[in-house]
Amino acid sequence: MTQNSYVVTSITPNLVQIEVRDIREFATTEDGQFAIGSHLKISDSNGVTVVAVVKSYRIKDPAPLSEEDTSQNKASFVVDAQPVGIIRDGEFRRGGQQIAIPPTDVDVANTDLLRTMYRTSDESTPFEIGSLSINEDIRVPIDGDRFFGKHTAVLGSTGSGKSCTVAKILQESTRASDSQSTAGTLNNSHILVFDIHGEYGSAFPGAKRIDVSTLALPYWLMNGEELEEMFIESNEQNSHNQISQFRHAVVENKKKYNKEVDITYDTPVYFSIVEVFNYICNINSEVISKKEGDGCPKLNNGTLVNVREEHYFSEIQKFIPTNRSDKEKATTGPFSGEFDRFVRRLETKLNDDRLGFLLKAVDSDGEEYRTEDIEQILRSLIGYSSSDEANITLVDLAGVPFEETSIVVSLISRLLFEFSFYLKAMIRNGEDGSKEAPLLVVYEEAHKYVPNSHLAGYVPPSGVRARSAASVRREP
DSSP states (O other): OOGGGEEEEEEETTEEEEEESOHHHHTOOSSOOOSTTOEEEEEOTTSOEEEEEEEEEEEOOOOOOOSSOGGGGOOOEEEEEEEEEEEETTEEEESOOOOOSSOSEEEEOOHHHHHHHTOOSOTTSOEEEEEETTEEEEEEEEOHHHHHTSOEEEEOOTTSSHHHHHHHHHHHHTOOOHHHHHHTOOOSOEEEEEESSSOSTTTOTTSEEEOTTTOOOOGGGSOHHHHHHHHOOTTSTTHHHHHHHHHHHHHHHHHHHOTTSOOOTTOOOOOOHHHHHHHHHHHHHOEEEOSTTOOEEBBTTSOBOSSTHHHHTTSOOOBOOOBOSSSSOEEEOTTTTTTHHHHHHHHHHHTOGGGHHHHSOBOTTSOBOOGGGHHHHHHHHHTOOSSSOOSEEEEEOTTSOGGGHHHHHHHHHHHHHHHHHHHHHHHHTTOTTOOOOOEEEEETTGGGTSOSSTTSSSOOOHHHHHHOOSEEEEEO
């Protein structure tokens, strides 16, 4: 196009402004299209071409009316374009938008230039996610290793196709190669989708589907923060005492069932939540005998409780009545009646059938999961189960109580992160039998459980926010 049809008025690292004087001549190209989202090539005398994307335009004030020359009445357009990279030696490179001043030519990018831009470095293994919207002849491949090695968000308004986009990405990433199809094997991709509305099943008929009826996520896998979020109300006046006694009961009960393990509050080993409940109930109602020689809690049958853990875990005890006489003096314990609301809350949780996947998790044989079953739990989450191997595991959160959604997401995310962390360490150390298991976690409508503010949506699961694996997140 001739330079009479345009003039470059401003160039900055982030913006190029072009005044278009003759829009018909400027927009006439062989196979390019001039519109919002179009690519422009801006060239200089040194053979450098900057590629910029048209972001917006505005109409400049038209020239004053003139009866002698009607051509002066034509309006000019000011186009704002954002530089995205340069073409040098036939290769497209992001950044480096250096260009000599003034540029010598501005054109709408043709098909050949667009193909150069969207050509991948390794064309033998293309990973295509669709076509360019302004030119459907241009396929858009990406480098899968780089793409899935980053946190990625799929954004858009309601109905714009976010779920379809995510589904297409996952379908392409799990597509078997020709050799794998011939051998009838899966590729080595492992994807877990938190499906909050249960809408991905039709897109992945061969996926492993886990819903509230099949999900097994034992409570003892939670860390201390997650346990407290589930069982303790932080705004209660005596919440600090609740935390103190609950923490003590959990740690001591873990020690009871795991003799050969160094135990901390966060150690993911089995403990009995029912026994912890018994302990809290007993602490809440204990009576301490002040009779000479006693000085400790005393049961109704006369048994002195010198070590609470030996008596309080097994069952809810009955204590001697309080007594003010000097001879049989007995007073209530330090936490007597203080945990009434805490006890009712624990009891409500334990009796809530909706939380069976957490508080009453059992295997296929109906046996309660124990510490030694953690491998089986991980296999079921990442699709390694021998009976139903799959590239994709769909965790249907539709039936999970909304107040527990954050805990489920946090717990699974943390388990997968720690699995990947230790597996990578094993591979780095060259341990026998270890092989890579690339893992992708997809958070559908992540804003509901990883919000910017803890006041929005569900309580933010710290395991997701701070330590999540590479993720594709769908947000509004």
